[in-house]
Amino acid sequence: MAGGMTYTAIDSTSLQTAEIYGQALVELGKAHPEVVALTADLAKSTKIGDFMKQFPDRFFNVGIAEQNMFGIAAGMAKAGLVPFLSTFSQFASLRSADQLSTDLCYQNVNAKVIATHSGTSFGQAGSTHHAISDLAVTRSFPNLTVICPADGVETYNAVMAAYNTKGPFYIRINRGFDNTLYNTRDYGFEVGKAVTVREGTDLTIIACGSCVYQANQAADFLEKADGLKIRVLDMHTIKPIDRDAIVKAVMDTRRIITVEDHNIIGGLGSAVAEVVVESGKGCAFKKLGVPDKFAPIGLHEDIMNVLGIDANGIINAVREVMKADFELDDDWDDEV
């Protein structure tokens, strides 16, 4: 089974997720002269150094000034460029929230925010550098597409999709290495469509980001240990959320657990809950995430373990929700 400390295996043969973004950006830069890259003194951390070297005239490091970076990007996009902005998620979503909302979203410009060090992935840096509210904030901005890829492969797909789709995007990725969920880019990534990582009928785990891998590990274990058939959905697009996949999960499995490296208020869990409630269908439901507290300091895998959003925590939650015996409720037929 997947234990509590399984997340970050330092695998020298693989690339950090942000490095994959950096490569995708270079690829886009080569193919499209209108692609420009901006950062706020985080070129190294956000892994866009290759773009800087290859396209120095299309690379802009604005210094530690995120608000200015977002405004500049809006102006560039208005003039026909396609800016990719990279900084930490916490700053992209909060420090420059007004610029993200007003300059990028309200004006509906074709600019792409790649927000790194999301969730608690910059664990040791502490809560000043954890982004546990960014999904809550960004998914409330009209016109903005919000994506939280499961791994580096999906990050590549999301970055390419962002280029190919007009309008502002917010893509949140982790610091460091992510466990690789997908062994190919060709699994049918589509903005706004959840990926069914595994089929199941007993319960559905809806996860995003690095929690998808953990959910899959948990489902694997529970199939062997408890004989449970668990569906795992990679809900990479937080907005627009895949309503059909959620309602189908309600109807097919009647039990849903959401898992995210984000506050349980306002993020993936809330987005899924909104759809479940509006569907009018009954469903046992549990949200896993950061429990509306600032997370502790530590390695990302340790924090995920403490928060119960790793495979161990998910297994415990699944067993708890499976105990819910609501299907025998006399009122079950009353649902609309």
Add this chain to the structure above:
Amino acid sequence: MPLSKQEWLALEKKANELRRLTLDTTYWAGSGHIGGGLSVMDILVVLYHKYMRFKVEDPQWADRDRFILSKGHAGIAYAPVLCDLGFNDKELLKTFNLSGSTMGMHLDSNKVVGVDASTGSLGHGMSIAVGTALAARVLGKDYKTFVVLGDGECDEGSNWEAAMSAAHYKLTNMISFVDRNKCMIDGRTEDVMRLEPFCDKWRAFGFIVKEIDGNNIKELCEAIDFAYANETDQPVMIVCNTIKGCGIDFIEDNYLWHYGAFDDEKYEKAKASLDAFYAKRVARAEKEGE
């Protein structure tokens, strides 16, 4: 582009028409940001009627000069300028601020034709201008970017981030203005949050600063000519000392008229005041024009 007397008089006439249209729009809307609208009007007139390159019939023309009204609340003055030019139907001004209108007090670049940036939240416009100016460089275009800030707006720290970057990137294709009317909502700028030494601040951030009377067409033209002729690698900031409510004597230089309303009596008085103001301005142009 030296200003001839004939041109000066034509610009005065246009400024007068547009001040009157701004007053009318405020009257139709029931209320509006008339104070800062009238202080900035001469900057708008000079830019749109003498200097800026654009095509009314092709508002998204890629080579057009960009104009960003960072003090977005002056939309009540900017909308009349754009409607008068034909970017939008003039009749729309009668709907300004009314429910269902495409024109609210802060103009939406996706709804009002000719607007290059949706502003309103202060401290955004200069960054956007830096972006359009940098984009010109990347795209190999020679258009210019003009940006107008309010002085109270300069309390926002984001402007100084933008200022630093404009100088760092040597954006001489961008010409900046501050409408220095010395008033903000809650009082005089120097009482609420001191800005002075204001010009020195811009110099310290790497700008060449021209300080002028921003309600003097001739001085505005001279300053813009100076910016066009700038051969240094520093961007130019034109600090325009203006009068809030310029042209309507009973609201002039009064921060309480940041946002105001005119009843019929005040409206008539305001029109008379604008007429008298225009006469004085024409007399000055006749006397000082060449």
